[in-house]
Amino acid sequence: MGLTGQVAALLGVALGAVLSMATTMIVERARWHREQSVRWDERRLAAYAEYAHAVKELAHRYRRIAVAKGMAASGAAPLEPTDEVLAEAAEAEVKRSALAETVWLLGDVKTNTAAVRLNHCLWHLEWLARELPTREQGGWDQAYEDFRRARQQFLELARAGLGVRGTRIAEALPWPPAWRGDLSQGR
DSSP states (O other): OOHHHHHHHHHHHHHHHHHHHHHHHHHHHHHHHHHHHHHHHHHHHHHHHHHHHHHHHHHHHHHHHHHHTTSSOSSSOOOOOOHHHHHHHHHHHHHHHHHHHHHHHHSOHHHHHHHHHHHHHHHHHHHHHTTOOOSOOSHHHHHHHHHHHHHHHHHHHHHHHHTOOSOSSSSOOOSSOGGGOOGGGOO
16 A cells, blocks of 8 residues: 555545544534423423412412402302401412513513513402402403413413423313303302
């Protein structure tokens, strides 16, 4: 084997080593990006779920207060707005606010915007339950329906941002269900 053959063989080995190293770097970089994506998706999912639960818990508490005050139809056990109950609601609001910060740090723009809209609807329920003055004329039922729509939009956008396919349920189901009957008529 002449000098030219040796140089060609050496260049072939060097080229193979460089291509092998480049391929390994590309594969490792792709793996790292995948792992980071999964890591952040897991955190985003936890943030969205905890926030949505805190919001639902507060809305339910406000609904129970509204039922006790006769502003909302039954369907939830009445909860008298004692100082203790209002203090617990304030603590739950602090928790919801902290969870919202995590959503805003990890969420995409559309989901974050939906979270802000959901907060506004929740605060409207709070003001109505506490009988604070508002400019809205729709009353409790309208405010609660607005809240439900805002919560649904937040959940849909969170699912889309996480790449979760499908919807929450396959078809629109009537509420209240037929087995409940008309509860406003008494028994």
